[in-house]
Amino acid sequence: MVNCKPAAFLVSCLVALSSGAEPLRAARPGADHARTLAVGSAISMEEAVRIVEQRFHARVVKAQAQNANGRTVYVLKLLDDSGRVWTVHVDAANGSLQQAQ
Numbered sequence: 001m002v003n004c005k006p007a008a009f010l011v012s013c014l015v016a017l018s019s020g021a022e023p024l025r026a027a028r029p030g031a032d033h034a035r036t037l038a039v040g041s042a043i044s045m046e047e048a049v050r051i052v053e054q055r056f057h058a059r060v061v062k063a064q065a066q067n068a069n070g071r072t073v074y075v076l077k078l079l080d081d082s083g084r085v086w087t088v089h090v091d092a093a094n095g096s097l098q099q100a101q
Helices: 006-017 031-037 045-056
Strands: 059-068 071-079 085-091 097-099
Touching: 045 059, 045 071, 045 085, 045 097
Parallel strands: none
Antiparallel strands: 059 071, 071 085, 085 097
């Protein structure tokens, strides 16, 4: 991994560590569109879903890819066991997470 960016390497490690995670459910509506936007991305939407579910101990109930200033951003809506719903944005290029306000 000589030419690997640190963020991409970290994301790869997180994905590898989360191999015990529940497999993804059936394809979500708009998944083909998401794959089209994410071509050449450092992480796929499926990887982003696994990372976010593991980090926040919540289930992704909606996922879509959006183009924000020429960058692909995955917008993930989460639901936890207490019924709380919130949104997390994942930058497809570097895997950075940002909770929506």
